[in-house]
Amino acid sequence: MFDIKADFRPLIRTLNDLEKRQIPFATALALTRSAQAGQRAVAREMPSIFDKPTPFTMRSNYVKPATRTDLVAAVHLRDRASNGAATSRYLAPNIIGGPRALKKSELILRAAGILAPGKFLMPGLAAELDAYGNINKGQLTKVLSVVKALDGTSAFRRRGQGKRRNEKYFAIRPGTNRGGLKPAVYERIGRNVVPVYGFGSQPRYEPIFDLYGIVREAAEAALTDEFRKALRHALATARRR
Incomplete structure (x- = not known):
């Protein structure tokens, strides 16, 4: 003010x-x-x-x-x-x-045990950005809808199929190792696995x-x-x- x-x-x-x-x-x-x-x-x-x-x-x-x-x-x-x-x-x-505050999406991922304390979302190679360079809300909503349907494993998949028939999202939780992948949210397209959101330190x-x-x-x-x-x-x- x-x-x-x-x-x-x-x-x-x-x-x-x-x-x-x-x-x-x-x-x-x-x-x-x-x-x-x-x-x-x-x-x-x-x-x-x-x-x-x-x-x-x-x-x-x-x-x-x-x-x-x-x-x-x-x-x-x-x-x-x-x-x-x-x-x-x-x-x-x-x-x-000063430091950036937690976003609502990060609070959801943290509550689900996917985002470790002290970590924040960082756009990865598969992150869809809008015209202003921000994380695309449509893609983020898909990922978060999957988080709410977690079955307790280290991976999660979006319910149903999207426009790309073989699209799947999964996460590597903190403290786990799956095929040498670091903790992050990934998208699987065919045989390729690409990070959607990485987990980094708090932006300042x-x-x-x-x-x-x-x-x-x-x-x-x-x-x-x-x-x-x-x-x-x-x-x-x-x-x-």
């Missing part, structure tokens, strides 16, 4: 009574529009910071508008999402640095996304002009409100 506040007291002393009565409305409007300027600046900067950011990531923040009784506009990262992938959670390491990120700095610079640059425009608007519409 980033709060935008302002002190217009020096300017207020130069205004007449009618103008002063419009100050709360004008200030709230100016703060909100300045926060929106910061939000737009973030959207402009994201493609140069992240490699092919998804539309979901591009919509990662929202503006909480100021009101006459609460003269604070705020730019928030979304902390809730329909798919459970709140941007406040997965973008935080890029903003402040450097702070590359200066969210607060981007918002602050854009909002502060817009604030004075936005206040002047908001005050003119407030005076022009005073009799209609």
